Each structure stands twice: as C-alpha cells, then as structure tokens.
C-alpha cells in the first residue's frame with residue numbers, strides 16, 4: 161500500500177459478481193485519487209467481526225451490500241437521517257475511528273430516473289412492487305421527488321401496509337397519496353413501475369396482471385447484460401420504455417465516492433464502461 165493510498169472495500173454474500181471495485185477504480189482514475197478497493201465475501205454470521213477488523217486495520221470506508229445493510233446500520237456509531245429512514249446502511253465512513261453510516265441507494269435511484277433517464281417523477285403515478293429492504297430505502301426519496309401518488313404492492317400485503325404507516329407523515333408533507341394494494345387489485349394507471357422484489361434472484365416473476373405495464377415506464381432495481389426477466393415481460397406487455405438498475409448502481413457508488421473523497425465523479429462514461437463489461 162502506497163503512503164497516500166486509502167483502503168476501501170465492499171462486503172456482501174455473495175460478492176463475486178459485484179461491480180463496485182471496477183466502478184470505484186474508474187472513479188479513482190478519473191479524479192486522480194489513489195485508492196485500494198477490494199471485495200470481500202463475509203460469512204453470514206461474521207459481519208460485525210469483519211467490519212471491526214477492517215476499520216482496525218486502517219480501512220477508510222466500506223460499502224455494504226446484500227444481506228448486511230441492516231447489520232451495517234446497527235454497526236454504525238452514528239447514522240444519517242436517510243439511513244435512519246431506510247433502516248439500512250450501504251456506506252460506512254471512519255472518521256478517526258468513529259463510524260458514520262449513510263445510505264446512498266435512494267439518491268442513486270432518483271439521479272438515474274431523473275438525470276440519466278429523464279423520466280418525469282413530478283406528478284407521476286408510481287407503483288413500487290415489493291416491500292422488503294430495497295423498497296424501504298427508496299420510498300422517502302421517491303416521495304421527495306413530488307409524485308402525485310405512490311402505490312406499494314407486495315405479495316404479503318401487510319408488509320406494504322406497514323411501510324405506508326412508516327412513511328405516512330413524509331407522504332402527507334409531500335402532498336402525495338401513499339397506499340398499499342394487493343397484487344391482484346392494481347388498476348393499471350401507472351406512469352412508472354419499479355420492481356423492487358427479489359423474485360428475479362430466484363428466476364421468478366411477481367404474480368401481477370401484465371396489463372398494468374401497458375404504456376408505462378418500467379424500472380428494475382436489478383441489472384443484467386440482457387434485459388432482466390421482469391423487464392422483458394414488461395416490454396412484451398406494452399411497456400413504453402424500460403431500464404435496469406445499472407445506472408442506480410453507478411450513481412449510488414458516485415454518492416459514496418463523494419462522501420469518502422469530497423469529489424463528485426462523472427458517471428455517464430462509467431455506466432457505459434460497466435455496461436460493456438457485464
């Protein structure tokens with residue numbers, strides 16, 4: 161390790177397909193910042209020990225991915241408001257040994273939808289499918305983008321209803337109608353549909369009436385070299401446009417990079433390079 165080189169890593173399980181080391185090394189080259197960034201597969205019951213060891217051995221910052229984001233929140237000595245709202249942390253920063261936790265996933269999604277894809281969020285009717293950790297992290301940023309309505313639809317309805325009650329005050333402040341509906345009771349009038357379920361990880365599709373896709377813009381938080389199974393399904397059922405979550409991945413990384421280094425990297429060229437490599 162060179163004298164001015166700081167140590168960073170991403171922890172997850174599984175981790176072998178993580179693009180984070182590539183993304184951060186492209187950002188570092190672009191901004192002339194010297195970093196060491198590696199990925200580490202952490203045993204399911206060893207997150208606290210491994211994170212502690214990482215910072216004790218001089219680590220400056222850590223990205224955290226599935227399934228450790230809730231544990232990373234608990235590990236933080238202090239957390240940002242957006243991490244508290246999400247109940248999850250994807251970025252840890254050591255400030256002289258004091259560990260600060262933040263969550264850049266929500267801002268990553270909004271920047272990708274708004275700046276990269278130019279999908280109009282203001283006054284839009286948005287549907288989010290799923291009510292797990294990924295959904296929890298994006299509800300508040302979506303509400304702050306001023307949509308007309310935000311509907312959460314989940315296989316287990318009570319989890320969607322719980323998120324509605326957690327975010328009801330934010331929705332009221334944002335003057336946005338926030339509701340939970342069962343998957344078999346969606347009327348189909350959505351401008352933007354976001355798949356935040358983990359169904360694709362098992363190669364499955366959520367049990368939805370595909371007519372809801374007609375004319376909508378569909379986003380999958382997951383990404384892959386070809387359109388994800390969900391996006392392919394949406395496209396075949398009339399989605400007007402669609403995107404996977406690669407842009408969100410790069411944008412959340414850019415926000416982490418900014419938190420660590422105080423410099424905001426260019427993302428467009430990095431999205432193109434990573435796209436060409438997956």
Ligand code: ATR
Nearest residue numbers: 290291292293294295315316319357358359364366
């Ligand atoms: P993550 O952190 O990725 O959000 P999670 O918290 O385990 O993971 O949540 C997974 C989400 O995907 C949940 O909303 C889950 O629905 P349930 O709450 O009913 O379990 C949803 N999900 C997973 N597999 C699914 C499937 N085959 N069809 C529909 N929804 C599915």
